[in-house]
Amino acid sequence: MAKAVILVLDSFGIGSTPDAERFGDVGANTFGSIAREFVKQKGRQLVLPNLARLGLVKAATAAAGKAPAVADSAEPIGAYGYARELSSGKDTPSGHWEMAGVPVLFDWGYFEQKTDSFPAELITELCQRTGVPGILGNCHASGTDILVKLGDEHIKSGMPICYTSADSVFQVAAHEQHFGLEKLLSFCQVARELLDDYNIGRVIARPFQGDSPDNYARTGNRRDYSVLPPAPTVLDKLTAVGGKVISIGKIADIYAHQGITENIKATGLAALIDTTITQMATQPDRSLVFTNLVDFDQNYGHRRDVIGYGEALEYFDSRLPEIINACSSDTLLLLTADHGCDPTWPGTEHTREYIPVLAYQPGLASTDLGERMSFADIGQTLADYFKLDAMAHGESFITKLH
Numbered sequence: 485m486a487k488a489v490i491l492v493l494d495s496f497g498i499g500s501t502p503d504a505e506r507f508g509d510v511g512a513n514t515f516g517s518i519a520r521e522f523v524k525q526k527g528r529q530l531v532l533p534n535l536a537r538l539g540l541v542k543a544a545t546a547a548a549g550k551a552p553a554v555a556d557s558a559e560p561i562g563a564y565g566y567a568r569e570l571s572s573g574k575d576t577p578s579g580h581w582e583m584a585g586v587p588v589l590f591d592w593g594y595f596e597q598k599t600d601s602f603p604a605e606l607i608t609e610l611c612q613r614t615g616v617p618g619i620l621g622n623c624h625a626s627g628t629d630i631l632v633k634l635g636d637e638h639i640k641s642g643m644p645i646c647y648t649s650a651d652s653v654f655q656v657a658a659h660e661q662h663f664g665l666e667k668l669l670s671f672c673q674v675a676r677e678l679l680d681d682y683n684i685g686r687v688i689a690r691p692f693q694g695d696s697p698d699n700y701a702r703t704g705n706r707r708d709y710s711v712l713p714p715a716p717t718v719l720d721k722l723t724a725v726g727g728k729v730i731s732i733g734k735i736a737d738i739y740a741h742q743g744i745t746e747n748i749k750a751t752g753l754a755a756l757i758d759t760t761i762t763q764m765a766t767q768p769d770r771s772l773v774f775t776n777l778v779d780f781d782q783n784y785g786h787r788r789d790v791i792g793y794g795e796a797l798e799y800f801d802s803r804l805p806e807i808i809n810a811c812s813s814d815t816l817l818l819l820t821a822d823h824g825c826d827p828t829w830p831g832t833e834h835t836r837e838y839i840p841v842l843a844y845q846p847g848l849a850s851t852d853l854g855e856r857m858s859f860a861d862i863g864q865t866l867a868d869y870f871k872l873d874a875m876a877h878g879e880s881f882i883t884k885l886h
């Protein structure tokens with residue numbers, strides 16, 4: 485019997501990689517910065533005993549060449565390592581596809597101009613095809629700041645708020661009731677079609693609600709429209725032989741619904757963890773429960789909320805024993821991330837960082853997996869574990885585990 489569970493702590497980097505200079509991210513360290521600021525601002529260390537038992541502190545120390553300000557465990561129970569990214573970008577699809585064995589080796593299209601970011605002909609065609617009177621935004625922005633700035637005008641004018649970032653994204657914020665959720669989703673689908681020509685990785689619908697800039701808030705109805713991964717991922721290979729892939733949260737959207745047999749939505753860290761544990765209880769043989777914990781990135785990393793990020797990590801750590809107890813003797817549990825988003829770094833963008841690779845299975849001896857040269861080592865290990873054909877990228881660490 486072989487079952488696997490992957491939990492992606494979205495944006496939980498553990499130190500900048502050797503190629504971070506290309507991104508202006510030398511010295512970024514999501515985990516290290518949170519740990520340091522926590523001590524400074526709260527007067528105590530982060531409490532993460534269960535993550536430490538899985539080897540997080542050891543992996544983070546090796547990745548950054550410096551220990552984070554968090555107590556380590558004397559008795560690790562997991563295998564721990566840290567991986568660098570082969571993909572050209574530091575975005576969510578690249579990180580997820582690479583961990584499933586398919587790095588993004590081409591360059592995405594980007595809208596690099598900070599204002600007037602989108603080509604006029606794109607916007608003209610988008611408005612013509614969808615019947616909206618025009619767009620607001622047309623700039624780089626933080627998705628919560630732009631609601632404060634343009635939310636009222638959006639409601640008055642009926643124009644959707646379109647914005648981007650350093651990622652290959654076209655994001656659309658619109659009010660769920662005034663503009664309408666269905667109208668927003670169809671607007672995004674047309675945008676998706678037009679943006680294929682621009683090589684843009686994702687169109688993201690960002691519905692929000694509220695009645696004034698003080699209380700405009702994004703809802704759980706976010707939808708991501710991704711291009712297809714450039715090659716079959718380990719998810720495709722597993723489902724092709726009759727295996728199951730159960731997506732929890734935004735995983736299915738990130739893989740453009742390829743290689744997914746069941747798609748379960750949940751909103752918020754607690755609900756995502758609850759759903760994961762519920763699914764683990766009935767997980768069949770040859771299956772993968774795959775969860776993305778987006779709150780770390782969306783609510784804390786991009787928002788530069790360092791204490792919020794730390795508290796969310798402590799909450800996750802407090803739920804970790806339940807997840808570990810839900811592992812049967814044939815469940816391989818993997819904890820990882822898709823990129824960094826150091827909340828103390830200038831700007832509100834992702835940061836190019838090592839990700840943690842923590843593996844646990846009941847009875848497994850604790851092992852140092854060392855530095856992994858690609859996130860694809862996770863996908864290759866899963867291919868090995870499920871006895872699938874090998875992936876084109878990545879080195880399996882299965883023999884170090886079993």
Ligand SMILES: O=P(O)(O)O[C@H]1O[C@H](CO)[C@@H](O)[C@H]1O
Nearest residue numbers: 625626627628649651653786
């Ligand atoms: O500021 P918000 O809307 O959260 O945007 C963030 O979310 C996008 C997808 O992760 C990133 O490209 C980043 O810009």
Ligand SMILES: [Mn+2]
Nearest residue numbers: 494495576822
């Ligand atoms: Mn991400």
Ligand SMILES: [Mn+2]
Nearest residue numbers: 781782786834
């Ligand atoms: Mn992000």
